[in-house]
Amino acid sequence: MEKVKYLILGAGPSGLTLANRLKDLGETNFLILEKEQEAGGLCRSVTVDGSPFDIGGGHFLDVRRPNVNAFLFRFMPQEEWDLYTRDSRIRVDGMEIGHPLEANIWQFDLPEQVSYLTSIAKAGCNLDAPMPERFVEWIVWKLGQRIADHYMLPYNQKMFADELDELGTYWLEKLPNVSFEETLLSCLTHKPYGTQPGHASFYYPKKYGYGEVWLRMAQELSPQVLYGMEADILDCDKRRVKTKTGEIFEAEHVITTVPWQSFGQIIGMPEEIRGLAAKLRSSAIETRYVPDDLPTAAQWIYEPDLQVPWHRILVRHNFCPGSRGYWLETRKERVAMFGDKPAAYHYLNEYAYPLNTVGKPEAMQKLSAFCQARQIYGLGRWGEHCHYNSDAVVELAMQSAQRLALL
Ligand SMILES: Cc1cc2nc3c(=O)[nH]c(=O)nc-3n(C[C@H](O)[C@H](O)[C@H](O)COP(=O)(O)OP(=O)(O)OC[C@H]3O[C@@H](n4cnc5c(N)ncnc54)[C@H](O)[C@@H]3O)c2cc1C
Structure with a gap:
């Protein structure tokens, strides 16, 4: 059994930011357990048809949090990003409307x-x-x-x-x-009114997918990121985590960024609270590549027509210089609507959107209060079960590192 001061579950943006900030603050006694073979979580990218493809869906870095941007530019300098003005549209009533x-x-x-x-x-x-x-x-x-x-x-x-x-x-x-x-x-x-939505201006890497910045962050932490380690059993009393492959870790503080409902077992938690964790709901999203260009200047298009399988189109050639094609985001249950036609590339994200169901805030409040009293902390999109974007989770993880280092 390995013992550490901080055990972080998940090497997505939340876990990577937390670990890097702990390191900045002189706290180096930590490990990250990541179930995949690569860091980045929902923000990972691969190369498809010679250009980047964000497997978790289209990912753009909002400019609204300058402290977060400055932190990320430490790992991937600003010159390596292009700045865009948002052009997103909705296909409705046979038209594309802003x-x-x-x-x-x-x-x-x-x-x-x-x-x-x-x-x-x-x-x-x-x-x-x-x-x-x-x-x-x-x-x-x-x-x-x-x-x-x-x-x-x-x-x-x-x-x-x-x-x-x-x-x-x-x-x-x-x-x-x-x-x-x-x-x-x-x-x-003939003018839009009101405040602009999120991502009114955003960054996207010039040469890479959105996943690159997280890979560079993970490199800074090597060898403290352990890949292929899927947390399976969480013991709340002992602050122990057992992985699917049988390794056991114990920590003074456990910070979990993974979906609560994905643990195989949670020990030492009252039945009522365990039930709340198991009932948290999420949606799964498939991303799929289509190697054609689209005659639009939009970076992405919302598609509300229920007869069409996907709900969003990401027009890659409008934000990845030198690329072609677009990708589609489709909820898992609707993927069958594509029929047997093979996709040029596709990836299924089992945990994509935490659902804001009735009663979720109260359930999360009870779960967090119980865990925090045992030095177990939920962080990020899944740890807090909130629709946070990556810039928001980076900011939260930076604050969380500051608090943990003071304990
Ligand atoms: C379709 C879509 C579009 C989005 N667009 C944007 C956007 O444009 N801009 C933006 O900023 N954000 C966007 N987001 C949100 C962004 O993906 C999240 O904010 C960000 O990934 C959250 O980071 P995280 O580390 O909290 O979670 P994740 O990225 O989900 O990371 C969790 C990590 O935990 C690992 N893990 C899971 N279970 C286990 C386990 N049992 N043991 C060990 N490891 C485990 C996972 O493999 C993963 O690496 C989008 C999300 C989706 C789904």
Whole structure:
């Protein structure tokens, strides 16, 4: 059995950032266990048809966290990244409309604009109607029936789950109301309105896929990253982890960035809390390469049509210099819709989106409180079971290292 001060489960962005920051702070007694043979998690890339392909889906580094960007540029200098202005679109009503839809209704034909505006005027949030608690009704209340039917509901169904009412609304509550007056003004002046969505400006590596920066981070930690080590049993009382291949590790602090529901066994946790962990839900996403070019300047396109298998197209030739082709993101359950046609390349991510189901915040709060009292900490997209992007998990991991080093 090996003993360390910090045992980190998972060498994705969260685990790699945490370990590098601990090292910066003089804490070198750590190990990372990673089940794959390579670091990077959902942010890994491979080469397909001579150019990068991000196996976890299209990955872009938001510019909004300068401290995170500066940290990542330590491993992959800024000159190695291109800076882009976001151009993303939604295929709806036979057109490609700018994202977000509510800010770009002016791009439709006049009769369509009138129809969307009428529907927004009747949206519950514009009539001071009480806020519903179920996801489907909530979306209609917030955005109006037309945006709900033509985009938001089918798109969320394609990406997350068929049972939309199992999702909570707490994660959407900060969305600004869609204002009838602003939408009307935008249609009259032919300009988008409101605040820009995330990734309004983003970086993507010039010569590599998004996975490169994490590989370089992992190199800095070698040989403290152990590959092919899948954590299987977590013993909360002893802070011990047993891998699928039988190795045992014990630590003063265990930091887990892996999905809670993926442990084979959790020992020393009350039945009720173990049940909450096992019930956390997620969606699996397949990424698939198509070697054709698309006649669009967009970097990515949302596809809400339920008859089409995929929900998002990543137009690689618009963000990877010298590349061709595009890739598709499709929820696992919908992949059969492609039929028998073989894909040029495809990869299935069993854990892609943590689902924001009803009751999840309360379940995570109980789970975290129990674990933290035993020096076991959930970190990142899976440790906290939140839709964090990589820049957000890097920031959280930096803060977490600071806290751990003070203990
Ligand atoms: C389709 C899609 C598009 C996205 N687009 C963007 C984007 O444009 N920009 C952005 O910043 N972010 C994006 N994200 C989010 C980004 O992928 C995550 O924020 C980031 O990967 C989270 O890092 P993490 O380390 O917390 O988790 P992960 O990347 O999932 O890393 C977890 C690690 O744990 C390992 N692991 C799992 N189980 C075990 C086990 N039992 N034992 C040992 N190791 C284990 C995994 O192999 C993995 O290496 C996207 C995500 C998806 C699914």
